[in-house]
Amino acid sequence: MEKEQxxxxxxxxxxxxxxxxxxxxxxxxxVTILDRSVPPVPDGxxxxxxxxxxxxxxxxxxxxxxxxxxxxxxxxxxxEAFHQTPCLWVCQDGTPEQPVQPRAQxxxxxxxxxxxxxxxxxxxxxxxxxxxxxxxKLTGRLATPGFDGFYxxxxxxxxAGLACSRLxxxxxxxxxxxxxxxxxxxxxxxxxSDGTIKSVRTKTGRVEGDQxxxxxxxxxxxxxxxxxxxxxxGQVVGYLRLTPDEVSQLRDLPIYFNFSTGFFAFPPHxxxxxxxxxxxxxxxxxSEPSVTSxxxxxxxxxxxxxxPADGLKRLTAGLMDLFPQLAxxxxxxxxxxxxxxxxxxxxxxxxxxxxxxxxIATGGSGQxxxxxxxxxxxxx
Numbered sequence: 001m002e003k004e005q006x007x008x009x010x011x012x013x014x015x016x017x018x019x020x021x022x023x024x025x026x027x028x029x030x031v032t033i034l035d036r037s038v039p040p041v042p043d044g045x046x047x048x049x050x051x052x053x054x055x056x057x058x059x060x061x062x063x064x065x066x067x068x069x070x071x072x073x074x075x076x077x078x079x080e081a082f083h084q085t086p087c088l089w090v091c092q093d094g095t096p097e098q099p100v101q102p103r104a105q106x107x108x109x110x111x112x113x114x115x116x117x118x119x120x121x122x123x124x125x126x127x128x129x130x131x132x133x134x135x136x137k138l139t140g141r142l143a144t145p146g147f148d149g150f151y152x153x154x155x156x157x158x159x160a161g162l163a164c165s166r167l168x169x170x171x172x173x174x175x176x177x178x179x180x181x182x183x184x185x186x187x188x189x190x191x192x193s194d195g196t197i198k199s200v201r202t203k204t205g206r207v208e209g210d211q212x213x214x215x216x217x218x219x220x221x222x223x224x225x226x227x228x229x230x231x232x233x234g235q236v237v238g239y240l241r242l243t244p245d246e247v248s249q250l251r252d253l254p255i256y257f258n259f260s261t262g263f264f265a266f267p268p269h270x271x272x273x274x275x276x277x278x279x280x281x282x283x284x285x286x287s288e289p290s291v292t293s294x295x296x297x298x299x300x301x302x303x304x305x306x307x308p309a310d311g312l313k314r315l316t317a318g319l320m321d322l323f324p325q326l327a328x329x330x331x332x333x334x335x336x337x338x339x340x341x342x343x344x345x346x347x348x349x350x351x352x353x354x355x356x357x358x359x360i361a362t363g364g365s366g367q368x369x370x371x372x373x374x375x376x377x378x379x380x
Contacts, residue, residue: 001211006030008200008209010186010223012039012178013046015361016215017167024174032177034200034207036185036299040164043300045217045337045364047161048237049269050276052255054087054155055120058110063118073158077170081163085267086254087155088125088135092261093146098317100260105148108259112150125149135254140321143258157255157266179207185299186216186223189358196357215361218338221291229348230363232293233283234336236311239274240319241332247273256322263318275326279314280366283339295338303335339366 001007007028009016012035020031040047053073055066073082091108094100115122125131128142131149143149172178182203190199190206199208214220218232242250247268257264262280269276285293307315312334320327340362342348348363 001028003027004029005210006208007032007211007213008207009033009213009215010200011035011215011217011219012037012168012180013041013044013215013217014164014167015046015217015364016213017164017171019213019215019361020176021167021171021174024171024176030177031175032179032207032209033171034179034184034186034202036181036297038178038180039168040161042302043295043338045339045366046164048276048337049159049161049239049272049274050157050266051160052087052155052257052264052266053082053158054152054255056087056089056111056115056122056152056155058107058114060114060117063114067118067120067154070154070156073156078158078163078166081159081166082156083158083267084154084156085252086135086151086153088131088149088151088254088256089259090125090131090143090147090149090257091259092143092148094260095145098261101262104259108148108150115152120152120154122150122152125151135252137250137253138256138322140324142321143260144321151254155255159269159271181299185297188223189355191355195354197355211357211359213359213361217362217364218295218340219297220340220360220362222288222294222297224352224358224360226291229342231285231341232291232295233285233339233341234295235278235280235283235339235366236307236315236334237276237278237337238307238312238315238319238331238334239272239276240326240329242268242273242275244273246275250275258318258321261314261318263314263321265318265322274332275323277315277319277322278337279311279318283341284308284311284336295336303337305333305335307334307336337366339364341365 012033023031055063057063091104185203186200188201189197197212199206253267265277288294342363345365352358
């Protein structure tokens with residue numbers, strides 16, 4: 001791309017904002033971001049009170065990329081939103097109440113091997129009793145029967161909403177232009193006879209450009225044909241209200257992730273007083289007339305306070321394993337976090353095969369936890 005070209009980015013979440021900032025830092029003159037919402041986008045997967053930051057992967061390439069990102073989170077540009085804390089990974093045998101991924105132990109072994117090859121220290125945790133010695137605030141039965149686990153001190157979580165807000169401010173300071181609301185809600189591309197993109201049509205008009213970047217996460221297949229390369233999948237999230245004393249008592253919790261069931265939990269988020277838990281798996285789909293699955297396209301102020309009944313059951317079972325004294329309280333709110341999954345869990349960063357000035361940046365696949373699941377899916 002030439003530095004004088006007009007670059008139009010569709011999507012104002014982590015991929016879009018990060019790309020825009022990098023382009024301005026490299027000297028590109030005209031960079032414009034379009035989105036139906038002002039970032040942090042309320043229903044985008046880059047926005048919430050917490051996201052896992054770790055490099056515990058069973059794939060050496062992703063582990064190295066994530067380790068580089070982990071160290072960036074500790075720099076002045078990002079440290080305001082970052083909280084370093086251990087990440088405890090556990091496996092268990094299945095029960096009638098909690099079916100499990102059959103290859104969880106295999107992925108755990110791969111992850112430990114990759115960490116060892118990287119020279120990264122990790123700590124084995126061979127029993128529930130040993131886990132509670134390391135993390136005495138955990139009061140439940142944890143991952144039983146068949147508990148096995150490890151933890152890595154080089155991990156943490158980010159206040160994702162705060163991080164996106166700060167990233168937007170940096171973009172604006174660097175000269176990135178923003179078009180939001182109906183003027184920024186892209187509905188389709190307008191093409192030339194040679195297949196290149198001429199402009200995007202929004203709800204209220206059109207925006208022309210020379211180069212176009214699609215960074216729309218789970219909404220991507222609503223704009224471009226997916227060809228079975230991606231699928232929008234909704235994952236369930238729950239938020240439990242804590243008292244100020246409980247927030248203080250549980251402040252030193254690790255991130256807890258059960259490879260086998262997909263349940264994971266964060267330390268308390270002090271600004272809101274929430275204990276956030278979630279389940280990672282194959283997710284839920286939502287049919288649209290022209291695509292297999294897509295989130296609602298209309299702009300929202302926040303995620304809908306709804307999840308399917310079986311998702312609520314999974315969240316409650318996981319919380320019972322950690323804190324049985326809190327599980328009966330129920331969640332103050334719940335929601336769906338939309339991933340854009342690819343068959344292998346890998347990113348899609350490439351030019352569109354039919355439109356040479358259209359670049360696709362998607363397939364996040366819930367990368368903050370998703371590589372565990374994707375390697376479990378991979379028969380190789």
